[in-house]
Each structure stands twice: as C-alpha cells, then as structure tokens.
Amino acid sequence: MAKVHFTENLQRHLACPPQEVEGGTLRAVLNQAFSASEKLRGYILDEQGRLRQHIVVFIDGEACQDRVELSDAVPEDSQVHVMQALSGG
Amino acid sequence: MKQRLFVGTRKGLFTYENHGSQDLPRWVLAHKDFLSVPISAVLHDRRDGSLYAALDHGHFGNKLHASRDGGVSWTEIAVPAYPKGEEDADTDDKDRAPALKAIWSLEAGGADEEGLLWCGTLPGGLFRSSDKGTSWELVESLWNSKSRPKWFGGGADVPAIHSICVHPENAKKIVLGVSCGGVQVSEDGGESWRVSSTGMLAEYMPPDRADDEDVQDPHLIVQCRSRPEHFWCQHHNGIWRSRDGARTWERIEKAGPSTFGFAVAVHPLDPDTAWFVPAIKDEARYPVDGQVVVTRTRDGGGSFDVLREGLPQDEAYDLTFRHALDIDESGKQLAFGSTTGNLWITADQGDAWVNLSHHLPPVYVVRFA
Numbered sequence: 001m002a003k004v005h006f007t008e009n010l011q012r013h014l015a016c017p018p019q020e021v022e023g024g025t026l027r028a029v030l031n032q033a034f035s036a037s038e039k040l041r042g043y044i045l046d047e048q049g050r051l052r053q054h055i056v057v058f059i060d061g062e063a064c065q066d067r068v069e070l071s072d073a074v075p076e077d078s079q080v081h082v083m084q085a086l087s088g089g
Numbered sequence: 090m091k092q093r094l095f096v097g098t099r100k101g102l103f104t105y106e107n108h109g110s111q112d113l114p115r116w117v118l119a120h121k122d123f124l125s126v127p128i129s130a131v132l133h134d135r136r137d138g139s140l141y142a143a144l145d146h147g148h149f150g151n152k153l154h155a156s157r158d159g160g161v162s163w164t165e166i167a168v169p170a171y172p173k174g175e176e177d178a179d180t181d182d183k184d185r186a187p188a189l190k191a192i193w194s195l196e197a198g199g200a201d202e203e204g205l206l207w208c209g210t211l212p213g214g215l216f217r218s219s220d221k222g223t224s225w226e227l228v229e230s231l232w233n234s235k236s237r238p239k240w241f242g243g244g245a246d247v248p249a250i251h252s253i254c255v256h257p258e259n260a261k262k263i264v265l266g267v268s269c270g271g272v273q274v275s276e277d278g279g280e281s282w283r284v285s286s287t288g289m290l291a292e293y294m295p296p297d298r299a300d301d302e303d304v305q306d307p308h309l310i311v312q313c314r315s316r317p318e319h320f321w322c323q324h325h326n327g328i329w330r331s332r333d334g335a336r337t338w339e340r341i342e343k344a345g346p347s348t349f350g351f352a353v354a355v356h357p358l359d360p361d362t363a364w365f366v367p368a369i370k371d372e373a374r375y376p377v378d379g380q381v382v383v384t385r386t387r388d389g390g391g392s393f394d395v396l397r398e399g400l401p402q403d404e405a406y407d408l409t410f411r412h413a414l415d416i417d418e419s420g421k422q423l424a425f426g427s428t429t430g431n432l433w434i435t436a437d438q439g440d441a442w443v444n445l446s447h448h449l450p451p452v453y454v455v456r457f458a
Contacts, residue, residue, distance in 0.1 A: 013146070042168065044149075046189070047171055047173070047189065048171070048187075049173075055149075088147050
C-alpha cells in the first residue's frame with residue numbers, strides 16, 4: 001500500500017490524516033485519499049482536476065511532473081507527501 | 090441586535106459592535122474569525138440575516154463560509170466552480186480551462202428573490218446561487234457575451250467582477266463593474282447583457298480606443314438605494330456619475346487633491362452626496378502629500394469638501410482599496426480601512442473621523458450591518 005500524507009498546515013482547515021491506498025497513477029491515488037472527504041479534493045485540486053498552482057506533491061521524495069493529468073506513477077509502498085509550495089508564500 | 094461593522098483583512102475577519110447609539114456610537118471589537126486567512130469579500134444578507142465571507146487560502150484555493158447565527162458560528166459552503174473544460178472544447182487542452190482565482194464581490198438578490206445570491210470572480214465569471222450558496226452556476230450569458238473576449242486584467246492577470254448593483258425595486262436590473270470590462274447591464278435578471286460605459290475614457294489605451302466601452306476600468310460602482318437610477322463610479326482615470334440608470338456617464342473633472350482612487354460611497358437617501366478616498370494616480374497610489382483625506386460632494390460633483398479632521402496629515406502612506414469604504418443605512422456613519430491597517434469611522438458624514446485601530450492587517454473590505 002502507498003501512504004499519502006497531507007501538510008500539517010491543512011489540518012487546521014479540515015481533518016486529513018495520513019491514508020493508506022493502493023498504488024497506481026497519482027490521480028488514482030489521490031481519488032482514493034479524497035473518498036473519505038470530498039471537501040479535501042477542492043483544497044488540493046482546482047475544479048478542472050489540476051493540482052492547485054501552489055500545491056506540490058512528492059512521490060518518494062520527487063516532485064510530480066504531470067500537474068494536469070496527474071499521470072505520474074505511484075508504486076505500491078510509496079510515500080506520497082502533499083505539501084504547500086513555497087512559491088505560494 | 091447591535092449595529093455591526095465587518096472588517097475583512099489580509100489576516101482574517103474582525104467584527105466590531107456599536108455599544109452606543111447612532112448619534113453617539115461606541116465601537117468595540119467583538120469577534121475575530123478566520124485569523125491568518127485573507128478575507129476578500131463579506132456580505133450581510135438583510136433578507137434573512139445570513140453572513141457570508143469569502144476566504145482566499147492561497148495554496149488551498151478560495152472558499153466560502155456562511156453564518157446563520159449572526160457570526161457566532163461559520164460553516165463552509167459551496168464555492169463557485171467554472172465548468173469542466175469550458176474554454177477548451179476544440180483543443181481538449183485541460184491546462185487552459187478556467188478556474189476560480191478569487192471571489193471579489195458578493196451581493197444579495199432582490200427582496201422578493203429569497204435565497205438568491207450573486208458572486209463576482211476572477212477570472213471574470215459571474216455566478217448565481219438560488220439556494221443561499223448551497224450550489225452555484227456560472228452565468229453563461231455573460232461568459233459567452235461578445236464583450237468578454239475584449240476584457241483584460243486590471244491589477245491582476247485576469248478580468249475581475251468587483252461591483253454588483255441589484256436594483257432595490259426591480260431586481261431584474263443588475264449593473265456590474267468589471268476591471269477591465271466596463272459597465273455591464275442586464276435588464277432581465279441576467280438572461281442577457283449589454284455593455285454600458287458610454288462617456289467613460291481609458292487613458293491606458295491608445296487614443297483611438299480610449300472610449301472603447303468594453304475595456305473601461307471602473308474601480309467600483311455604487312448605486313443610491315432610494316434613487317436607484319443614480320450611480321457613482323470611481324474609475325481608473327477619474328470619477329464618473331450616471332443619472333439615467335447607468336446608460337450614460339458624466340465625468341467629474343475636479344475633486345480635491347486627486348480624482349484617482351478605488352473606493353466610493355453614495356448616501357442612501359441623497360444621490361448628490363458621495364465620498365471618495367483619493368490617492369496620487371496609478372503610478373504612485375499613496376495619499377497626495379502623505380496626507381490621508383476623504384473627499385465629499387453634496388452637490389452631485391460640482392464641488393468637493395476635503396475632510397481631514399482625525400486623519401493623519403504627515404507622512405501617511407495609507408491606500409484604501411475599493412471595498413474598504415462603506416456607509417451605514419442611516420447615511421450618517423462611514424468607515425474606511427487602509428493598506429497600513431488603519432480603520433477610521435465617522436458619525437457625522439466625515440466632518441470628523443475617529444481611529445478604531447492603527448494595527449490591523451491590511452484592510453480589504455469594510456461592511457456595516
């Protein structure tokens with residue numbers, strides 16, 4: 001199972017504990033993570049399904065490349081970190 | 090309920106309450122909400138008392154919160170969302186499809202339109218809710234209008250709807266201010282729109298396009314509640330007024346130290362009385378001579394008082410944003426905030442001002458309720 005972690009700075013707006021999900025594309029992984037809280041989706045993705053401009057996702061320490069389709073591969077046992085990009089302040 | 094003053098800032102929503110009277114007000118800071126989060130719009134819906142606040146989380150996007158108990162508790166509600174793939178039907182380029190950048194205006198529908206709300210956004214979409222913000226829909230008639238492709242950003246990368254004036258007696262008549270998309274008018278509740286900036290001039294355009302109605306930059310448009318055919322506009326290139334329901338606009342050539350600014354308020358009962366907070370024009374944007382003043386006309390723009398009492402007159406660099414000036418229902422009290430975190434209030438239409446705080450975060454929006 002891959003594990004998805006959300007930045008602590010998001011925790012004060014809504015609950016988003018780490019979640020264990022099946023590997024796949026980044027979109028499939030995030031969709032599983034959002035299934036427990038659909039509201040969480042809107043904090044990470046815009047209404048077109050893209051990563052928000054100042055959100056960055058690391059897959060085993062590497063920033064994801066496809067911010068539009070979210071097609072980056074997330075192997076099983078990966079650690080996925082959803083972080084605030086400092087470009088956003 | 091006590092009279093309230095909502096102050097939306099770079100770092101949260103501050104609510105003041107009047108513990109005195111209309112004539113002898115005593116304003117006290119009563120609540121702090123959403124500390125650290127920028128507040129881009131606030132609405133008090135007089136029809137049912139609901140409060141709405143637009144939050145700009147930056148990294149996490151824009152959210153809307155509502156309070157149905159006078160601000161004691163807040164709940165996140167739906168946020169306007171642009172339709173999937175709206176602008177990329179031909180290219181299938183998801184990277185170009187529009188998304189909500191900011192919520193910049195919130196207004197209630199008519200007294201006979203229970204639950205109807207309007208929301209103006211960046212990048213230029215107007216949204217409508219018929220259920221108190223439980224759901225929103227893009228107003229396609231404006232989004233698909235012939236005018237919109239000519240719009241562009243003013244102080245932002247994309248166009249923005251900052252003013253929504255709903256006629257108090259006929260809510261089908263709606264007047265919008267768009268930076269930079271001029272004045273947009275609907276007579277049928279948003280079913281159709283026409284640009285209506287006749288008389289305005291844009292000095293940031295080549296001379297032969299200065300009067301192009303679709304690219305004007307009204308900074309804010311306000312409507313007189315009791316004489317709703319009267320509007321005032323603080324425009325990027327000066328002050329204009331309309332006496333014919335926003336059909337045509339007359340330029341006011343002189344208004345104290347400067348006709349540049351962002352904010353404007355009109356007296357709810359007297360369409361000839363209006364207030365502005367001037368600044369050196371666009372290349373500078375701070376008070377003329379470092380002196381904060383409010384300008385007031387009582388004769389429809391023929392002459393202006395320059396109001397200084399209680400305001401800093403030495404080395405002051407406060408700028409007042411477009412939504413950071415408001416007037417109460419009585420027309421006696423006004424309040425305005427600044428980028429420097431000052432908040433001033435007057436109980437005598439601006440003859441004298443009292444400072445409520447020198448140390449707020451930069452003030453974005455001020456609203457009486």
